[in-house]
Amino acid sequence: MRSFFPFLGLALCLEPALAARPAPSQNMPLSMRPVFDTLVLPDAPNIWRSGSGRPGSAYWQNRADYRIESRIDTTSHVLTGTETITYTNNSPDALDVLWLQLDQNLYRKDSRSWVAFPDWHPASSDGYAIERVTLETNGVEKSVPFRISDTRMQVTLPAPLAASGHALKLHVTWHHTIPGEWGGRTAVTPVKDGAIFEVAQWYPRLCVYDDLRGWDTLPYLGQEFYLEYGSIDYAVTVPWNFTVVGSGALTNPQDVLTTTERARLADAAKSDKPVLIRTPQDVLDPNSHLAHSGEKTWRFHMENTRDVAFAASPAFVWDAAKLDLPALPVAKGQKPQPRLAMSVYPREGAGPQAWDRSTEYVKHAIEYFSSQWYPYPWPNAVNLGGHGAGMEYPGIVFDGWQDKNDVLFWITTHELGHGWFPMIVGSNERRHAFMDEGFNTFIDAYASQHFNHGEYAPKKDAEFAPETGDPAKDIVPVLTASDAPTLMMPAELVPEKYRHKVTYFKGAYGLMLLREQILGPDRFDAAFRAYIRAWAFKHPTPSDFFRFMSSEAGEDLTWFWRGWYFENWWPQYRLDGFSQSNAKPGEESTISIGVRNEGKLMMPVTLRITWQDGSRTERVIPTEAWMLHDRLNLTFPDHGAVKAIALDPDQGLPIPDRNGLTITPAVTNHP
Incomplete structure (x- = not known):
């Protein structure tokens, strides 16, 4: 697509038609009013969300901080955990209850998801066993009543949590069985040197309470997340011969890594090329571990995040290289931690066009997106070669150990791009999937052009230009299909037939049209960067995005929002x-x-x-x-x-x- 600037001066002579006009087609009414009339966006401006699309003067957002201790029984696959949640109520409302998400209940055969979408569930479990819920007051814990409804849990407070910055501490003890292979979101994947535990959506998490709906308690049916931001400290106890990687920074390397592994990490922090932290030979050598029996506890910390995930296995080859990014702020007297691109994968995933290149792809994605859109805010970025459904979490993504060549590049770049949408810009994926999948597919399509002089360009996969590789041609069947949903269709109502074609592809291609054909790259890029800055670590809606881009770019784009997002219209x-x-x-x-x-x-x-x-x-x-x-x-x-x-x-x-x-x-x- 060639960039051009359409709003140049244009002298048009409006004359009588040269011949008698044929009757308008069904797609072309005589009146243009349905196209250009006022568009009433779903969310009206107010003191919390301004007419410019920016957070309003009274914008507020609640906060959830977590401390989690967990352990995997690698024989029974049972994950046990205790967590302390410090929940801060910045809203103007006193809260008499708290709602938490219990995503592992998706795997129960009596869950709403299992009944509604039985084909999605090759693995099952009994979901969460909530053992204990207590509220801490002045250092004393007292049990509080709770009730579970499908994938949500309501906790009744003995007294309302006051508004405007008051906080409480909630303790939850739980366990659940990690299911077998399914979707990459939580899985146990067998490989020849052991099993890979891919652990995500694994601890009870606060639902969002916001200015739009109060408690947003949509059940988990598979459409990802809407979560509050906070800091998370978490610990994972596993057998002595396991390696764990996860979201955030490892805070106790001296307790879990050998002197050799720590030295290799230090070398990686100075290297643009991947350095092996655990080699294929190490995987087969028991002496490559710090201990030779019992268990080890790996501790991680992550700031300003919606979530954390991790992976654990005795089969990991592990490599890393430095990220060329500014050092993150640290407390006084502490040294800045290195910022690393990392990959972990089984030995059978290695190869010169396979996972040997993964960290190269990770490094490019993080550095490119940081320079083009918004600086990456976390210390490390990890690519896991495991089950292979392709799934993103802050600081770590789950991909397939069998991926290679362009597929590995595209999936790695796409999943890491989710670090920006929705991990930095915290949109509601359960309602507006195009705001993460479409926006992210848009930025990673340009990353394909940028990498290594276009080695894997243009992006041609199921998520972008899936048929011919030409987006202008591939989108036509989507626009003209009578049963195709619109981008504003609630995420759960988009059938699988159209999930990639509409949510990913149409969502991405709309931004490309806006950038290349309507605004031009200079105006679009400046406005889009400003949008990310304004809503970083906050919760924008589609209405906020539409207003922001129109205001910041200086263009009334009502006609485009209506035609591309609220309708499936096309130009002719x-x-x-x-x-x-x-x-x-x-x-x-x-x-x-x-x-x-x-x-x-x-x-x-x-x-x-x-x-x-x-x-x-x-x-x-x-x-x-x-x-x-x-x-x-x-x-x-x-x-x-x-x-x-x-x-x-x-x-x-x-x-x-x-x-x-x-x-x-x-x-x-x-x-």
Whole structure:
């Protein structure tokens, strides 16, 4: 797609049609009012969310901080845990109950998800066993009543938690069985040197209480997350021969790593090339571990995060390289920690075009997204080669150990891109999936162009341009399908048939159209970066995004939001008549070209005249040209014989029917 700037000066001569107008098609009503009329966005501006799309003057957000102690019984696959949640109520409301998410209950055969989507569940478990819930007051814990409803738990407080910054401490003790292979979100994956435990959505987590709905308690049916931010300290106890990697920074390396492993990590912190921390030979050598029996506890810390996940296995090959990013702030008297790109994978995943290159891909993704959009805020970024469904968590992503070549690059880059959407910009994935999947697919498509002089460009996978690799062509069947959902359709109502095509691909391609065809890269990039800064570690809605981009870019984009997000509209133009005039003495000879609009998505469209001498004349017809008309006449100074006339000559627009977009007049037409 070629970048161009459509809002240039355009002299349009609106003349009577050269011939009788045919009746408008079903997609082209005589009145443009349905296209250009006022769009009432779902969430009205108020003191919490401003009309500019920024957080309002009274914007608030609650906070959840966690301390978690956990242990995996690697024989029974039971994960036990105790957690202390410090919950801060910054809302203007006193809260008489708390709601927590119990995502592991998804695996119960009586869960709503299991009944609603039985094909998604090859593995099952009994879900959470909540052993104890207590509230701590002045250092004393007292049991509080709770009730479980599917994947949620309501805790009744003995007295309301006061508003405006008051906090409480809640303790929860629990256990659950880690299911077998399923979806990459929580799994036990067998490989030849042991099992890989991929542990995510593993501890009870606070639901979000916000200004839009109060408690947002959508049941977990598979559509990912909406979580509060905070700091998380967590510990994982595993057998002596296991290696653990996870979100955040390892805080006790001296307790779990050998002198050799720590030295190799120090070397990696100075190296642009991956350094092996645990080699394939180490995997087979019991003496490569710090201990030779019993268990070890690995401790991690992560600031300003929605979640944490980890992976544990005796089978990990582990490599790392430095991230060229500024050092993160540290407390006075402490040394800055190295920032590392890491990969862990089984020996059978190694190979020169396989996981040997994973850390190279991790390093590029984190550094590119940081320079292009917003600085990466956490110490490490980890790519796990395991079950392979492709799943993202802050600081760690779960990919497939069998991936290689372009597939490994694309999945690694895509999942790490989720660090920005929705891990930094904390949108509600359970309701508005396009705000994470679509936005992320958009940024990782450009990362494919950037990496190693376009080694894996253009991005061609199930998430972007899945059929031909040409987004303008691949989107047409989605736009014209009568049963295709819109981007604003609630996430759970998007059928699997359209999940990637609409949520990922249409969501990404819409931003590409906005960047390449409507605003231009300079205006779009500045506005999009400002949006990320404004909503970093906060909770924007689609309405906030639409308002922000219109305000910051300085363009009324109502027509685009309506046509691309609330509807499945498309552009459709035709050339409709061409003539060259015989000028009177002293007057300039002109050429007149008719253009008809038959669509509802009024994309700026380029009209190009190619003259017989090889020169070109171009004008961009802006969206506003169609506010009161469905046909225009454009006049140009005559430059001699015309070789060709074309609308959208570079085929950058998703126009379903490209007939009538070009005219090749005979040379004899010129007087």
